Amino acid sequence: MAIPDYQTLMLPVLAIASEGEARVPDVAEKIASMLGLTDEEREEMLPSGKQRLLHNRIHWAKFYMSKAGLIRSPKRGLFTATDAGRALLATQPTAIDVALLKSYPTFVEFYGAASSGASSSEAPAALAATESAITPEEQIDAAHAILTSALRADLLTRILEQTPAFFERVIVDLLVAMGYGGSHENAAMRLGKSGDGGIDGIVDEDRLGLDRIYLQAKRYAHHVPVGRPEIQGFVGSLVGLGATKGVFVTTSTFSAPAVEFTRGLQQRVILIDGTRLTELMVEFGVGVRSSRMVEVKRLDEDFFNEDI
Structure with a gap:
């Protein structure tokens, strides 16, 4: 089953807290068992990958109930239930x-600070609580x-x-940003200069040039997939050159037969479709720039630990 939203979790969290002092991981384990969550569901992470989804929702359920006393x-x-919490139960x-x-x-006082526009570090959390079933992190x-x-x-x-020349430059910039090609100048010299009909370019895998990667680039519209014959032609060129590594990049997609053909090859052939290409461009900062940075801070528990 799907993990319940943080408001649905409030009742079981308070019930467990009424039994005595509790920790979020222990509460998560009890609730997961109670709901019959699978191992995969128990380990499901937020999209950011920084916290388990169940733990995050329990945290916010606990946080909002703490604001109600x-x-x-x-x-x-x-954390534990207060007298007011036990009275509610x-x-x-x-x-x-x-x-x-x-x-x-x-x-109400906590929520009022947000709805009145008062300066409060908790105001966004209060608004999130009333406007969405998902937690602020979500x-x-x-x-x-x-x-x-x-x-x-x-x-x-x-x-x-x-x-097409611009597309080749995009690939050069991306490969250099990822650490290939030795330098931008060297990568640019090698890309598109091989003269082989089935190869669009060659880049060094490392700065010393100990190994090389052969490239093929196809700037196709999204509705025109790269098929198996084109991949076979690329692999044939690799075999002819005695190459063991190749990367085929396209702005479109690869057909199922094309993908299946690359499995089990002696050569290592990586297929990068339009989706993966743009993912890598965003990840390595090619063709994009930061327009806004949002820093989210958390309480430093060690700062308030007198035993340290």
């Missing part, structure tokens, strides 16, 4: 959500994914509008 943290890493609620938390004055990751997807689509469109 239902949960307190007696010491680092531990005694009413046997069917669910706990943000709407219910608004019946507590302390949460909202950040989702927004980042949307922006990145749009950027990659724009990159592909712009590449297709340019000349």
Whole structure:
């Protein structure tokens, strides 16, 4: 089953906290067992890959309930239900959500700081609690994914509008950014200069030129996939040159037979389609630049640990 959103998790989190001091990992394990989550679901990460999804949602369930006075943290890493939290459980609620938390004055005060526009480090979290079923981290990751997807689509469109020579320069820039080619000048000299009908270029795999990678580049529209015959021709050129490594780059896609053909070859042939190409361009900063940086800070628990 899918991992419940953080509001759905509020009730089981409070119930477990009412049994005594608890830690997020222990609560996550209990809830996962209670819900019958698979190992994959238990280990599912946020899109950022920085935290388990279940742990993140439990954290925010705990955080919002603490603002309503239902949960307190007696010491680092531990939390437990307050008298108010136990009193709420005694009413046997069917669910706990943000709407219910608004019946507590302390949460209303917390939420009011956001809705009134007051300067508060917690204001964005309060707004997130009332406007979305997902946690703030999930909202950040989702927004980042949307922006990145749009950027990659724009990159592909712009590449297709340019000349084949420009596409070759894109590949040069990308390979150099990834650490291949030795230098931009050397990579540019080798790319497109081999003279072989099946090879568009050659780059050194390392700065010393101990091994070489042979390239083929096809600037095709998205609806025109690269088929098996073109891959076979590329591999034939590699065999003729005694080469063992090749990279075939296209702005479109590869047909299923083309992909299947590369499996089991003696040569190492990497296929980079338009999607992967733009992913790498974004990752290595080719054709893009940063327009806005958002720094998210967390509480430094060690700073407040007097035992250190």
